[in-house]
Amino acid sequence: MTYLFLPVEVKVRELDAKMLLAYYAAQEGFRVVIGEQTAVERAALELPQGIFFAKGYPDRYRSRVVKKMKAKGHRLIELDEEGLIMSDRNHYLEDRMNKSSTKQFDQIYCWGTDQKELIESHIPNQELILTGNPRFDLLKEKFRPLYKQRVKSIQTSYGSFILLNTRFSIYNPKKKNNQNEHEQYDYMKQLFQHFIKLTEAIAREIPYQTIIIRPHPSENLHTYQKRFESYDNIVIAPFGNVIDWILASQVIIHNGCTTGLEAFLLNKPSITYMPIEDDRYDVFLPNQFSEKATTIDSVLDAIQNIETIHPTRKQHNILDHYVASWSAGQAYEKIINALKQLNVQPKQSSSSNTLQIKKSKKAKYRFSRLSEEDLKQFFKKINQIEKKSSSFQIKPLGQDVYEITLR
Template sequence: MRFTQRFWAHRWSKTEPMSSRPWLLLPIETKHREFYGKILLSLAAAERGFEVLLGEQNAMLSQLDNLPQGIYLDKSVGRTKTKYFKRLDARGSRIVAWCEEGLVYRDRDAYLHERVSNASLALANRFFAWGDVQANDIHKQAPEADAKVRITGNPRFDMLRPEFRSVFTPAADKIRQCYGPYILINSNFSRYNHFMGYDFWIEALKQRGTITNDEQLAFYYRWRDFLGKVFHGFIRVMPALSSAFPDRMLLVRPHPSEDHATWFRETAALNNVTVVHEDSAIPWIAGADAVIHNSCTTGLEAYLLGIPVAAFRPAVDETFDSYLPNAVSHEAVDGEGLIETLRELLAGTATPPPSAQSEVNRYVAALDGSLAADRVADALIEISLRCELQKMGPIRRARIARENTVSALKPMLRRIRRSHKATSYAKQKFPGIELSEVEHAINQLRDASGRFAGITSTRSPFRHCFRICKT
């Protein structure tokens, strides 16, 4: 359907007010990572009487002046967020946030410097922490924000709980039917093997104000160099893994921000190695016989799903290694050790490290009991919000149409100003959302939970955005 048809075909009539109910504005940055968790939060909020606007982060940011007043939940409180938070606050919206990167980070001080801005946090009414460890680290950075921090966990990890695993069973079965038995290799090297090039990460940190002096620059150069050693260690071990496990496919799943072409090129000669990156990581993990990673959240996800997991560490640095994913994994530092570890994992003779669960409990809340989605939704109810009727009159519609058109043209403008690669990178992180996907996910979560009756989704006037509410 063409853009103009999509805009006028939505179900909000020309005279219907947007809603007198409170709005939750829920942007998605990286679709494969966030989609299901934010659908689940949308449903929990809709149960409590919220209207939810769910959709692409960039599309929402382009429409800040046209969005309904509501509670805007951002994926971080980095320094680049401050200007958007100020605009939302000036329009009468309330800001809440969590940090998608706040569970697994390599160096605490670097994480706080890079991801937690006191100015952005000051503008937030609530901050939802993954668990005790992140909440304590946030306290060290901003003790003045203690009253707004809630330890809720993250709805992303609700999807790993037993009650929701059936959501991904059909996809996991389909993957195994396609590839047969396989070992999943998750890479996490975007700071070295970035889609936009070798220098992109460092230059982006300079532009954001994260790197402001030579000492910081040297630190991030060391970090990138370390990741390069690990990355090339993975590349070097691939032929040995391929030969050691000829009866299994080796599926390499790069990070969403990585240059996947590098992996295709480096593994092209290995017959039982394939590079994949479709959909959420969860069904790929759930269908695997074993998972290999290095300092990656997917290692923790594999542990929580009960999948045997190995951390391959061809280079080691206490500053730049992520503690938690490695702590729940069986570690190997060279190819021979990795192959032996995998054989033990596949034979079922290796059990998780004894301290794994106690460490996970320090870092991750809501692994049992109330869902993280419910804990967050309950906290949203605490926030005082003035609900104003906002009519969809012709002027407002014209403004929305204009911004939608600009947003739709941005890929073309990127190609002109920067390169086709910038557009491809944006599409790799967010390939778009169709209404049918939203409806399908809602039905899956309804079936798995026995909840959410009467909650529906419709297309909104905003590009790549959808309205979820109780009818």
């Protein structure tokens, strides 16, 4: 059996997709190690040679990972979680596709044609495979049953609500780090203040409607909690998978957030609030899949008329260019087919029975606990969808990291 190492950095964003890939990879005979990013990296240095599935990193961190995994003898592949939406394409290439580290990868998987062509222009001879991302497999009708129970629970708890997603970590970071020196700081400060005023206006003008705010994982929650503590109809909810929240909502509001595209793929109406615009910092892709509003009044009007928001042919054409495997096939299938081409011949190493891997303490806010039961329940639901009765051996290797094989 070939080891496949699947690190997860941001649990609420990446875990379900990695569990989906783990399910089907185990079906194909892979021995999958999945869990918190640093814990999986540590496990990969203790276990036999296999395939390390990098999730994309800034260059300094990426270079360290590449060096360690290459020294261990692993084959290296990557599907960059940040490869779909890039606010600065030149910076993306310099920081996340640095030539020296990129050339160490055996394969790089691409979200869509746009990312593939961009990387090709930067590194012409790199092996790039158009796969799409399993995160978007999960948005298809086939996998909606995965979310049914959780969506119902959210709707029972909060009733009808507007979902407001933010991305202001440059201005409102979890940890202060001289962020005011960032080139986007003033832009994000203005946008943040506009969103605060918008939220308060919706709360006043539509008092019967609950507003759920989901801050970016890197943002400071207390900023929102303190600002809106006097509003009974505003809730800060940083927990749970965003797909659950989108499906449970009436409409979502964002600016340049991936959830705008995810809502489109889930057939949920969305509004992109753009009270200020700057070509240097506006995020093109997700804004193309939402109703554009530039004033508070236009947002309120769009909320009252969400039934008139419908997909256009232009949006579908853009989708085909940026997102592979949406119209045909599944990303996880294309990835597993590519993995098989690597033909890894593992050497013997220490037994996984003796491992007691620990994750980094710094990972706490990005990755809460992962239990064996979480994995079992997810696989059980996929079995129901696939009408199978597959049984998996799930072996803990330490804190929040597990080895999965098909029985």
